[in-house]
Each structure stands twice: as structure tokens, then as C-alpha cells.
Amino acid sequence: MTYHPKSDFMSVMMERGFLADCTDYQAFDDALSSGIVPGYIGFDATAKSLHVGSLIQIMTLRWLQKTGHKPITLMGGGTTKVGDPSFRADERPLLTPEQIDDNIAGIKQVFAKYLDYGDGPTDALMLNNAEWLDDLNYLDFLRDIGRHFSVNRMLSFESVKSRLDREQSLSFLEFNYMILQAYDFLELNRRYGCLVQFGGSDQWGNIVNGIDLTRRVLDHEIYGMTTPLLTTSDGKKMGKTADGAIWLNADMRSPYEFWQFWRNTTDADVGRFLKLYSELPVEECERLGALAGSEINEAKIVLANEVTTLCHGAEAAAAAEATAREVFEKGGIGEDLPTLTVTPDDLPLSVVQAIVKAGLAKSGKEAKRLIAENGARIDDAPLTDAGLMLDAGALASPVKLSAGKKRHALVQLAG
Template sequence: MTYHPKSEFMRVMIERGFLADCTDYQALDEALIEGIVPTYIGYDATAKSLHVGHLLNIMMLRWLQKTGHKPITLMGGGTTKVGDPSFRSDERPLLGPEQIEENISGMQRVFAKYLDYGDAPNGALMLNNAEWLDELNYLDFLRDIGRHFSVNRMLSFESVKSRLDREQSLSFLEFNYMILQAYDFLELNRRYGCLLQMGGSDQWGNIVNGIDLTRRVLDHEIYGLTSPLLTTSDGRKMGKSQGGAIWLNADMLSPYEFWQFWRNTTDADVGRFLKLYTELPIEECERLGALEGSEINAAKIRLANEVTTLAHGAEAAAAAEATAREVFEKGGIGDDLPTFTFSAGDIGDGISIIQLFVKSGLVKSGKEAKRLISENGAKMNDDPVTDAGTMIDTAALAEPLKLSAGKKRHVLVVLEN
């Protein structure tokens, strides 16, 4: 990056590695110096919680507010009814209004941890695009907004082009998504003076559309800024693990499992993740990231504690670290381990160790459980499971049973009273 920013926000974005591209570095930088810049990121309500893949952009909004500007979290109550086709190979399943509302409620709980929605001049705003999209008259919208879009240009955007190049169907419903997102930016500028849209680099085409539309309709100058699409050093998509998505809501993923995800960061990613996902000074991030051998584990624990404190609070982070120490260093049963509860009816005359591993969520199939046992990776109360035919009865579950898959994944199995 050759541009040397004057504003604190742009400096943070560049120094910490948040910035992939910007529509006009200099003009945006000057706007950030002149006054408060209302800035939005849109989130479609496709699940009951946000996950680690969203966390990079949530941290961008947090830094925006910390440097004096106004974050707008735009819930896609309207656009979720259409579904973003960007870089997908198939159409998203469509959700009903009740499911969308339930999902938005779950997502809002995450934002409340990271942003201040108070009455200060830079207090965050929580908005829902259903507010204007649900009221649209189709013919008026076609005449007033649709005429500004070139189909030729829309077909040239990488997110659409990649789908068509693979000869995968793109429905007219999905094709409308980028027009609706562009209209969101126009409405946010008109209603709330929003000057900046941020998003992942896969959103570049959608963001540019909104800037062009606002210039044509309102003759206002607005900006776009994108973040890199993160992968881990071993090439995996950020936020995915063996067990699925790393959710940010505690009722969908326990704080211990969340903490453990960060504790298991690959050595090569520690310094980069400290800069992106914590608020530690740059110099400290670089010092910790440069540690080697067993010392890097201290940096991973610091990373896990800092990120978990932001997401779940300092107490949850401390409890997770204490549990990890109890489980890993002392071979004990930690209080904070994820728990799976069986009823006596589930057990009946006995349940196989294979089924126990599958039902508790440590493995996805009996085949995977058998392989784990054959490779000496399955443990029960820290003792290796050597016989795949082992049966567990209710007497064996009189006390909580600790199951382990490898060194890093553990579950307590408890019998309901």
C-alpha cells in the first residue's frame, strides 16, 4: 500500500491488514478528517447467529466507532427474501418472514457486544432494509431505479460471470439482488447521510453499483472500502472447523469451544490474527507473532483470551482458559467443557462407544469413530478406547464421562437425572 493516510481510521485499516481496496483513498481520507462518516455493512439474516467469517468486518465497524465515526449495521430483512448470489454455485434456500425475524434477533445480540448503540453523535444505528424494500412499487422501481443499470455491465461482474462461466443457473430473482443492494446504499445516503459502504472483497461489484446509482440519482459522492477474503495459512476458509461454523452466539457454540478455536490457530497465522481480531498494539501483535517453538503457545492463549473477551466477556475467557489448563495439563474434567446430555431411555440396555462419539458430536459418522479408535485418537476419561465394540450402560454414566477426539476436542457426557 503506497497511500499514506491522514485519518486515524484509514491508518488503522492499512496498518492492521483490513484493507483490500477502496474506490477513492484520498477523497475518503479527507471526508474522515472533516467530520463523522456514517458507514454501513449489510448482513443478510440467513442464520440465527453471525460466525467467525463475519468477525473481520465487525472489527472494522468497531475500529470505525473507536476512531470517532458512526457505524450502521444494516439487517437484510428485505434482501434475505432474495438471497445474495455472489460467488455461489446454487441458489440460497428462501426463508419465511418469521425465520428472518428470529435470525435478525439472534444476530443483533452479537453486535451489541462490539458496538455502542447509544445516543452519542457516533452512536451505532441498527437498521433493517425491509423498512424501504417492503414498500417498493415494482413499476415505479423499474422506471426510477432499473433504468440506471446496464445488464451488459452487471454480467461483467466477477460474482455473476463466474456463475455463468460454469454454466450454472442464475435466476432473475438472484440477478435483482445487486440492484437491491445498490438501492440500499442510495436510501441510506438519502435518509441517514451514509457516506461509506464496507464489505468483503467479493462485494466490490455490489458496492460500486450503489456508488454509481447514488451519483446518478442524487448527485452525491460516496465511497466503498473492501476487506480481504481471509483464508488460514493452510488454505482453509476462515471460520470453518471440523465441527462446522464457529458461531459468535454462546447458545450456538460454547465460549469454551470458541476459545479453543483461537487457541488452535496455526503458528503462521498468530501475528496476523492478533492484528485483525484483537485491539492489542501493533508492536505487541508483531512481538507475539514472532515467538517460536513452545513460546508461540503463550501467544495463542493471549489471542484466544482477547478474542473471547470481546465476544463473550472476560469471565468466559478466564473460565475457558482454566478449563483448557485443567483438561490439557492436568488431565482433569474441566467445568466449562461442552456437555451432551442423555436420558436413561436413550441408553436403554446400553449404547455402543461408537454411537456415544457420534451422538455427542465429536465425530460425524460411525466410520469416522472407528477410524479414530483404530488410530488411538479416541479416549474415555483420558484412557484410550481400544475396542470399537465397547458398550456403555447407565451405571457407567453415574458420573460425567469425558470423551476426547484427539488432543483438542472434548465433550462431557452426562446422564439426565
């Protein structure tokens, strides 16, 4: 599709690779050009932090604000009680209200780094859909809202169809989810004049539902825009690694490990990720992405620094780079490495346990396999003895453990 946008926001979305689809390019672009557009993304509170997979959505809202519009972050305090069935093979475990509130508190910390909240015309709003979902009267809701939904059409959505095609159970609870998400859009339009919902391309059906419902109930024109579902060039889902999700909260994934994730980007992804996850000019992103040989490693460091600065601050990014250079270039011990502190009561500690506790392996079995396959090192020397015990003498100074070439941790004695 060749479309030449008028608005700054649409230009950024198209130039930088954020745009997968839009319900009406022309009308949405006209709205963006003629005033402040409030736009929202909903985030269910299924964990205490969002991970890198949500970063494209957060950056969409950041660009919305930077181009003069109003972002709304909608916490799914109500919908999390149901669970989104989209493209899941099974039903989500249900959380208690206390767990949901805890998760929302953790997620809010992330948004504060990317968006400016307040009462101004383009200041971000933080809302919780429990505000209108918790007090719904079921019979009124069925009569006023449910009558606008065709079950035939709902069954045709890919997210539902994929579950049914595999003959996996889809509970009535989950089937309601798309009606609740559509109702969110209606309420946000009614209460806050929200004109657009953003989401990953797997949310297209849910977004269109909300647009149709709002047209039928309020006769208002609103829009939907989706971002691509990102995978790395080797086909892996964005934000997931062998050792788990890359969380955005520092207490769940250290800034050093976060920096390392970006530093280890595949060569082919550098330019694309710079456009999506940094604010460097597009030409510079393309120049860096086109570098080859050892120069592409410097481009990866730029990527890691830019993304870590946005998420954890410039100091954390600089400290991570300094640690990485020390560890990789000098074989030294970086101060910023993830550290396991043990007390004299923990000693002697087996090296296998140390590897697990330091987060370099998920289990003793995995740690032993790492050692057997020559993938473990202790103070940069090959670790071959899985029966090695660390005592007070061995920990007189911090010991560096490594899994492969890129993952390291320190073990030190308290005191």
C-alpha cells in the first residue's frame, strides 16, 4: 500500500516499521492532523512486570505523546480476572484480586519511564478497567451490549478458531473476554474521547469488535491500528530467551542482563530494532544496521545503550557497557555483574548449587550438563569438576562463574 501520511505520528509509524494494519488510514490520519488524539493500549496484569515483547506497544504510546497526542495506558484489573484466550493453547490460571493489584503496581513503574503522566492535554492517563467492569450488572450488560455480538462472527476470529480447530476447550469465561475488551473501547470513548486502540496484530479481531460496538451504541467514528508481531530473524518470539522472559523491571531482570540481551542481537535485526526501540534518526538506524564485520558489534552496543537508557536510565546503560567491556575485553570481574552473596552458614557450597542460585542454570541437572559439555568456567578457567565445593578459602575474594561466553555472575561471601 502506498499511502503518504500528513500527520507526524503516522509518518513515524510508517517510517520506523510500527505499522502492520489500520482500520482507516485516511480518516485516522485526518484526525491526527486536526487535533489531539487520545489513544490507548490495554495491558492485562498477569505478571509483576511487562517484558520486551510489550516494548513495541510502549514505544507506540511514547511516539503518540512525542508527536502531540494523548496516550492512555489501560490496566486490565477487570479483564485479568477473565484472561485473554488469544492464541493460547490453554486457559490462563486465574489470579486473586490481591495478586492483580500487586502486578498493576509493578507494571506502573515501567510506564513512568516512557510516558509523562499528568493533567495536561497531552499528558498520559493511567486507568484501570475494573472501574467500569467490576460493577456491571450482568442482565443489563447482556441486554445492552451482548445483543450487538454475533456468535457466528466471534467463532470466525482466528484466536478462537485456532483453539477450536485443535479441539481444545474454550471456556465461556474466556469467550466473554472479547466482549469485555470491546466494551473497554466503548467506555474509553464515552468517558475520555479515546479515538484509537493500538495492539499487536493478534488483537485485530478484538479491536474491530470495539469499533463496531462503539459505532452501534454511540454512533462515533473510532479507529484501530496494529503493530507487527515481532520475531527475531532466526524465528524466535521477541523477548523470550533460553533462560526466560526479558522483563522490563530491574528487580526481575538486572539492567546488565537487559543490556546484554540487546548487545546479543542477531546482525540482521540491528537496523530494524534501532528503528523500533530507539529514538535515533531513521537514517542513522539504517547506517548502523548496514555495518558489517566487527563494526556491527559497535552498532549493537549503540542499540543496547539506547534501549537500556530509555528503560533503566543513562547511568545503568553506561555501567552495563563498562562491565561488559571489562568482562569481554579484559577478562576481568565487572562490578555490575549479577551477584550471589552467600553467608558462612551456606558453606561449603557445591559449584552446581552456586551456578543454579546465581541464575546461570535452571536446575542442578542443567548445571551438571553445562559442566559436562565444557560450557562452564570458573574465574575464566574451564570448570570440569561437577563435585567441586566452594569453601571460605575459595571465596576469600569473589569468584566469577560463566555459562558460555556471554553469561556471567559473581559469587561472594557476605561481610
